Structures are given as C-alpha cells and as structure tokens.
Amino acid sequence: MAMADNPGFTRRGLLGVFAATAVVAAPTYSKAFGLLRGAGDVRRISMYSGRTGESIDTIYWIEGEYIPEVVKEINHFMRDWRSDDVKKMDPRNFDVMAAAHRLMDTDEPYMLLSGYRSPATNAMLRSHSKGVARNSLHMKGQAADLRLKSRSVGQMARAAKACAAGGVGTYPRSDFVHMDCGPLRTWGG
Template sequence: MNDTSTGMTRRALLGAFAATAVTAAPTFSNAAGFLRGAGDIRRLRMYSGRTGERIDMIYWIEGHYIKDAVKEVNHFMRDWRTDDVKSMDLRNVDIMAAAHNLMQTDEPYMLLSGYRSPKTNAMLRSRSRGVAKNSLHMKGQAADLRLSSRSVSQMARAAQACRGGGVGKYSGSNFVHMDCGVVRSWGR
C-alpha cells in the first residue's frame, strides 16, 4: 500500500515508528509501549495562542490517513497572518505526534508557526536573522512548537529520537522547531 500524498509506503512509515521506539528506548522507556499499546492509531493535540483554535484528533487509523482530519490539520496549521492554507507534509505531522507520545504528556502542543506564506516568511526574515530564506515552513514541512510541561531540551530529545528530520532548539524563545527535511539538529 502506497500513500501517494507522501510517497512513503506503509511499511516505511511503520519502520520509522519502530526505529523511534528502539532509538528512544534508553531515554523514553515507554516508546515501545506506545507502539504496541496504541495499535496503529495516530493522534494530534494542539492549540494556537494566535487564533484561539484547538484540535484534538485521530488523523490516522490502521494504515490510512483520515481525509477530513488531514484537512482540519492543514487549516489549523495555516499561515494565520494571511489565512493561506497549504497541505502539510504528513511526515512532519507524524514526527510531531510521535515526539508528543514519547514525552508522555496530555498537554497539547502550542503551535507558534506551521505553514508560512512566502510573504510572511520574507517579513519575518527582515526582522530576524534566524529565519531561513527557503524555510521548510513555506513547503508545509515544519512546525515551531512549545509545551509548558516540558523543557526545550526534553522536546528536542523526543523529536531527535524520531530521526525523521531537523530539530532546532530555541531555548531563549522557549520553542522547538521540528521538520521532515534532512536529519540534523541545532541550537541550545
């Protein structure tokens, strides 16, 4: 079975989640339990301080993304400045969900930034050296997230355990960047 929206097979995705459990086992002892105990269900919990919106949904069941749930995730993670919606890369949504489960918290992520339109990215780039010209946010492949119950280091370790993309620690601003690009990490 091949999911054409991500170009990844079910076997590859399940392999990635299995690798998450093995890699994270020394630090996150419940990772293997998450994979066995939850079955093949993926859930995403977030809120936006910018829009006041919240989502708490199962977006994947037994090897299939739920179309309406994915649409809702795309809308929720839109560029709130321009209201532009982009199809988010589901690999990144999977990384976010897996990292959240590894941290064993019921607190939803606070979404600081999901999709960014080129206009928004250019504006942010003019104000900060930390905004990439070709940011993965503009491709729907990145999110900046915060949890009040976990430190930036704890969040970054959970995301890095997924080995699915880039993880940036922004301790001064109290958030973690997660993307589904090349596996790498940065920040303090």
C-alpha cells in the same frame, strides 16, 4: 476505572502498555513511524494556537491510512495565521510531532507557534530575524514550531531527535522547538 471485560486491566494501564510497545517497535521513517506503532495503529495530534484561539485534538491515522478529512482540518489549523493562507501540510511532520509527544508522556497539547508560512510571511520574518531560513520548510508545509509548558525546550528537542525523522531546532531564549520532516539535522542551543 477497570475495564468491564477484564477487571485486572485499566484504561491507563493499557495505554501505558501501548506507549511502551510503541517505543520498542521502531521500523523506520527513520524512527518516527515505528514510535507510533503499537496503539492499534492509531495516530493522534493535539495542539492549540495562541494566535487564533483554536485547538485541535484528533486522530488523523487509523490502520495504515491518513484520514483525508482530518488531514484537511489539520492543514487549516496549521495555516499561516497572518494571511489565512492554507497549505497542504506534509503528514509525515504530524508523525514526527505525534511520536515526539508520545515519548514525552504528557497529555498537554502542543502550543503551535508556526506551521505553514507563506513566502510573504517568511520574508517579513526573515527581515526581522536572522534565525529564519530563506528556504524554510515552513513554506513547504513540512515544519512546525512548538512549545509545551510542562516540558523544557531540551526535553522536547531530545524527544524529537529520538525520532530520527527530520530537523530539530532548539530556541531556548524564545522557548520553542522546531520540528520538521526534512533532512536529518539539528541546530540551536
């Protein structure tokens, strides 16, 4: 559909230009913030939870500011679904997730497997799996475990690593990628 003011431009074409601009302009929170620049300084996150049946598709940042009400909604969405505990999430992790999503060029929302984890939930998971860190960044509201049907774990991990903005763990047997806004590091295979 052509835009009314300039029939030579389509909405999809403009979004493509914005996405290309975002990849080229890469200042830093390491690279994640730069990868999100270019679309009128708007940041969006889209996810659903198979655990709760909820979904969220929202713009959480406009013109240099996180939108407090929307950040609260995302915090609630990313809560520990086992205990219903809500934690103030670190919005830098939204930026990592959004930047990686943009790089993958998909409209499919992330499936959120795990956002915030209460200490009790983390301890329970740790007792069942050696892959759960004792001091997990999930407990600090700085991590998410995500899946996309349309992208492989490898594709997701490469996109997250390209952001150079935190930890990226790959779990191919469980079909998910861990993204966090902690120290830069990678693990898994």
